[in-house]
Amino acid sequence: MGDELLAAEFEANRGRLRGVAYRMLGSAAEADDAVQETWLRLNRTGGDTVDNLPAWLTTVIGRVCLDMLRSRAARREEPPPDSDLQALDDPERDALLADSLGAALLVVLETLTPAERLAFVLHDLFAVSFEEISVVVGRSPAAARQLASRARRRVQGGSPHGAADAARQREIVDAFLGASRGGDFEGLLTLLDPDVVVRMDDVEPRPRSGGGAEWVARFFTGKAQAAMPATIDGVAGALVQKPHGQRLALCFTVAGDRIIAIDVIRNPDESIVIELLN
Template sequence: MTEQEQQEAGTGTGAGVPGRVADGPAGDRLAQFEEQRGRLWAIAYRIMGTVTDADDAVQEAWLRWQALPGEQTVASPRGYLTTVVSRICYDLLGSARARRETYVGPWLPEPLLHGTGGPLPLGGAVPEGPGGPEDRVTLDESVGMALLTVLERLTPAERTAFILHDVFSVPFPEIAEAVGRTPDSVRQLASRARKRVRAESPRRTVDRAEHRRTVEAFLSAVMGGDFEALLSVLDPEVIWRSDGGGKVSAARRPVLGREKVARFVQGLVTRGAQREGLRVALAEVNGATGLVFVDPAGEQSGVFAFTVHAGQITEVDAVTNPDKLAHLDLDRL
């Protein structure tokens, strides 16, 4: 079972309470970690953008937690483990960025299905000074494919500071420990990241019902072969990104504009019609309605995430790289 599946099953959420590590049997230490597991995984996924890296980071955090001397006292397991997993992700992100620079085609995050990965604690310290509650990003927003894609443009330090402060309300001094900077430097990192996110995030609706209706209209137009209806649901400046990773056939450059995207989708439908038993279904993709298609023959499957504004689709992120879908049980769809 992956970390994602564990947290969806409800095995790792909770606010956490200060306590001693050493007192009591090893089971106490395990219980303290399990109480924070869901939150740790949520932080790791948002910093890394991949399920596999999030799983690895949480596992490494557990090993470090387990290896603490029996006599060592930790005032706040929640704070300690947040710092540990954030530092692990910060270190991993440097090498991950280097690999992503040589990636074949657009690099997109690994998608999550069926919501945002389970219930997560919203509590925490209130951000200080600039970047107050009105600037914070909700957990739902922070797991969306559109925002995760924008976060790829930040430096590892900016991304870590932004996620920890603006999403999880971690105080600047604690973030400073994770990234090896001063609190003032971290404050500047978070501010710089916030400005970039505001400037580069796509327009999007916050109305979940409107988002779903728009995706349903897209699916209806595609399946019905109605080209004019397809054009009407696409924004004039819509962007389609495909992540096949060089493993499967996919556009290696973003497709730009309503007409080009519509014709590109037509081509996908034509090729899909040649595959017997191809299944297409609506699904929750990173917290919002998206689409999943499954090829029973195992040749190619994919997950589509949509960004919607004013009843039209402004962005589509299509993940078809089989390595990025390996954690999903698509056969259940």
């Protein structure tokens, strides 16, 4: 790949890489350093052996950020002050600050281990598969999923968006399941955040995921007939037993008395802790 083409391909991915690095490191200056190091590594390879450049770049910047976080932890350093957001171009800075999982969440993310933080950021914020994340953290896909799950529980517990307590989460999820079974489209809408998302993990071919309250309400209307209330890795959810032994685990994220995300895991393995409720 020629130098100009390589540089152009990298620039096309720069914004996403910077977003990953900023949420990993909590510092725009360090994020720029991580992006620059990623470019240097790409430049050294020449790009000729890279089949999927976006995935390769995500893997590399994940490793760079992981190394930086571990180095910071070893030195017991705090991240640089967030005032260096001014170093970002105005549109990007505004987008980061407006992101519902943006700067305010960094305080919570600082409580996670580097591997947990990476798994959560890459999967929950950037939809990177656990297979790809496992390469970065040097663990199995199941272990990477568990890292993200632990991080998600801690983030929900310390969310700046007013995450509902366990009892309220259960109440809202049960109401959602009831409305779904009964085909109550309007009832589902009242329980869903306008920007709710559905994410489906570890399925090949990957099924369609979607977002928005109307899309999700239509998707679930008349379903959940076989859903059994459960906690999934400590989070309010449901387990669906399908024919031929297949199972679906539904994990709900609740904030402000609305469901903001539903994670669907097909055939969860032993790394997912499931407790059926009466």
